[in-house]
Amino acid sequence: MKKILAMLLVLTMILSLGAISAFAADEVTLDVIISEYGSYTREWWDGVFIPKFEEANPDIKLNLEVVSWNDLDAVVNTRISTGQQPDILNFNAFADFVADDLLMPAEEYASEELQAKFFPDFWTANTMDGTIWALPILASARGLYYNKDILEAAGVEVPTTWAEVKDACAKIKEYDPNIIPWSLDISNDEGQAAFSYYTWNNGGGFIDADGNWALNSTENVEAMTFMKELIDAGYVWPEYATATRYPQQDAFAAGSVAMIIGPNNLYDIAADVNFGVASIPANEGKDPVNMGVCDLLVAFADEDAEEGRTEAISKFFDFFYDTDLYSEYMVYEGFLPVTADSAALLAENAEQFKKGGPDGGEGNSEYFANFNEVLASCEFYPTYKVEWSDVMVAVTAAEQQIAEGADIQETLDAAQAEIVG
Amino acid sequence: MKKTTLKKAEPYVWILPSIILMVGMIVVPVITVFQMSMSEISRAGVIKGYNNFENFRAIFKSATFWHTLQNTFVWTVVVVGLSTVLGFIIAMVLNQKFHGRKFVRAIVVFPWATSLIIQATIWKYIIDSQFGSLNVILKKLGIISQNINWTPSAAAYFAWECWIGIFVTIPFVTFCVLSGLQSIDDTYYEAAEIDGAGFWKKLTSITLPLLRPSLTVSTVLNIIYVFNSFPIIWTITKGDPADKTHTLATYIYKLSFFNGKAGQAAAVSVVGFVILCICAGIYMVLSLRAEKEEDK
Known part of the structure; x- marks a missing residue:
């Protein structure tokens, strides 16, 4: 009797194993890494997206991880070097992956319908060697945020030129030495952003008119000289090399910083102070350039992938960029949409969606309408160039060396030499 | 015959799990780091093959590396030095x-x-020029009227980091030291007092010689911990401004995960490994010599 029971047990186990593998063959699991845009990013993906997606696609399982920007580089790097790259990654660069043959061309998984949704400039922005390698996920537009009350009390107008910036800073410092007139972040977190604010607004930048790296141009030297003057005069946040922009944004929201160049979601963060938004000031005689940042979604190639992987990736993206769901995410995080249909919907009726957080209010159509317009005139980082990640590191290091007193021309020459060789 | 073989093998069987663990956790990573230090590794983390000693050449040419080495030494x-002196004094007081x-x-x-991360974060908030409690307290006491920037230069940052290191x-x-002090028999001091020995005489002739074993252990362990310490510097400055406050541990991390140069990071690791091996070697020679002297 015991023997029969034992045999039955073994038989059931074998059969159930077969059943599991038969079941597993129909199911595709996608490994997804999403970057953490705010305190509630995880809640949206875990609480809204995954349940909806898995309900609509019972044959696809999502293994989704939300990773902070602080750790993202290390996580991605470790995953790739150990051969465990995710299927889909939300990141801010893609050219290195292309150089290592790690990515799938976007046209392999982005349906024609989806391709048509993107603003054409965003869709083609991630092109290298004639192939599009990444999908834009969301954008933000940077502008000059100023505290109206402080500026008024100090008796200064909103600065539009560099000379006016210095003048305004001097007067604010005179009015109250405990207020920091100008925010500056050249920390490892985002030194390249500060580099853009000043060089672009002096007609310089990362690349020249032919698209070649030009980190040591005369315009850039002038721009860095201006930045150094602000530091030397004591107008900026004292821990500019170690404090990221986040504590500085909080300080702006608390009324202890007078002017800060920040992204559009500062709009909500700074709701408690009386602030205005203007273009980033430019050097005399130069056109002001606002900065846009657009993050990406890439899909990694996998030669040994299970059947149906590419199809599952396509389904993931079709689902994510669905007009309503994607618009909801944009309102939730306070970022700007990169698809035309969502941009139109949000400019008209963002109020139907809620912002993230326990007391998140409803969306604001005016906000989206205004910033969509600003975004259209923004300049973006040259992420499509393979050296871009090295350039971010090089310009941040250069800024910090200049702030510490290194010769500006020599420092930028060295940065250029490091990139171009 | 069979029994003796078994008996001989038995101890090795018992220590086999720890040997496997050590090989897996120490030897394999060390070999991998040596391999990586001689390989070209792309920013994304793909190993492209051997490139001789190119990574070593690159780091030896870099001014940041030499500055970092100097920082690590300082x-x-x-x-270790100041915390030993201060710790010794506090232990003497606490022994009263x-x-x-x-x-x-x-x-x-x-x-x-x-x-350490919590410690370092708290100190970061103490010395912060804007929200730091140090400035707030000084302002409330009326000692200062404006915020003071406690970290105006890389050297100032590094000095604060050293202080936090000492503090922890x-x-x-x-x-x-306290455990060493408590093991010293009071009769030594009593005898010395009868002979008319003062505080310094007792300190140099009784306390210090008898404390030598505890001081050696704490110093050697501290050298290893402090040399490899990562959290304080990473939390306060991440090696900035301008990479001037790195020690080898933070420099390796930054090279690998921020600058995307895993090969060079591995090369710096190898240099650090060699330095620690030399320190450990010196310690072993000294302790063996001491043991021999004791045997005599």
Whole structure:
């Protein structure tokens, strides 16, 4: 009797194993890494997206991880070097992956319908060697945020030129030495952003008119000289090399910083102070350039992938960029949409969606309408160039060396030499 | 015959699990780092093959590397040296009999019992020029009217980091020394007092020689911990401004995960490994010599 029971047990186990593998063959699991845009990013993906997606696609399982920007580089790097790259990654660069043959061309998984949704400039922005390698996920537009009350009390107008910036800073410092007139972040977190604010607004930048790296141009030297003057005069946040922009944004929201160049979601963060938004000031005689940042979604190639992987990736993206769901995410995080249909919907009726957080209010159509317009005139980082990640590191290091007193021309020459060789 | 073989093999069987663990956790990573240090590794992390000693050549040419090496030396000597002196003094005080001694001893343990990241973060907020409690307190006391920037230069940052390092290391030294002090028999001091020995004489002729074993242990362990310490510097400055406050541990991390140069990071690791091996070698030679002297 015991023997029969034992045999039955073994038989059931074998059969159930077969059943599991038969079941597993129909199911595709996608490994997804999403970057953490705010305190509630995880809640949206875990609480809204995954349940909806898995309900609509019972044959696809999502293994989704939300990773902070602080750790993202290390996580991605470790995953790739150990051969465990995710299927889909939300990141801010893609050219290195292309150089290592790690990515799938976007046209392999982005349906024609989806391709048509993107603003054409965003869709083609991630092109290298004639192939599009990444999908834009969301954008933000940077502008000059100023505290109206402080500026008024100090008796200064909103600065539009560099000379006016210095003048305004001097007067604010005179009015109250405990207020920091100008925010500056050249920390490892985002030194390249500060580099853009000043060089672009002096007609310089990362690349020249032919698209070649030009980190040591005369315009850039002038721009860095201006930045150094602000530091030397004591107008900026004292821990500019170690404090990221986040504590500085909080300080702006608390009324202890007078002017800060920040992204559009500062709009909500700074709701408690009386602030205005203007273009980033430019050097005399130069056109002001606002900065846009657009993050990406890439899909990694996998030669040994299970059947149906590419199809599952396509389904993931079709689902994510669905007009309503994607618009909801944009309102939730306070970022700007990169698809035309969502941009139109949000400019008209963002109020139907809620912002993230326990007391998140409803969306604001005016906000989206205004910033969509600003975004259209923004300049973006040259992420499509393979050296871009090295350039971010090089310009941040250069800024910090200049702030510490290194010769500006020599420092930028060295940065250029490091990139171009 | 069979029994003796089994008997001989038995101890090895018992230590096999720890050998496997050590090989897996120490030897394999060390070999991998040596391999990586001689490989070209792309920013994304793909190993492209051997490139001889190109990574070593690159780091030896870099001014940041030499500055970092100098910092690591200063950091280790200053933190271990000063924390040993201060820890020794505190232990001497705590060895006296006074009211509330237990309470004070408990307080001394606090910095040690808290994680380094929390310690460093708290100090970061203490010295912050804008929200720092140091400025707030000084302002409330009317000593200053404007915020003071406590970290105006890379050197100032590094000095603060050394101070935090000392602050968190003191308890360890204090308790090592305290345990040593408690094992010294009072009769030595009584005899010395009868012979007319003063404080310094007792310190140099009784306390220090008898404390040598505890001081050696705490110093050697501290050198290894402090040399490899990562959290304080990473939390306060991440090696900035301009990479001037790195020690080898933070520099390796930054090279690998920020600058995307895993090969060079591995090369710096190898340099650090060699330095620690030399230190360990010196320690072993010295302790073996001491043992021999004792045997005589």
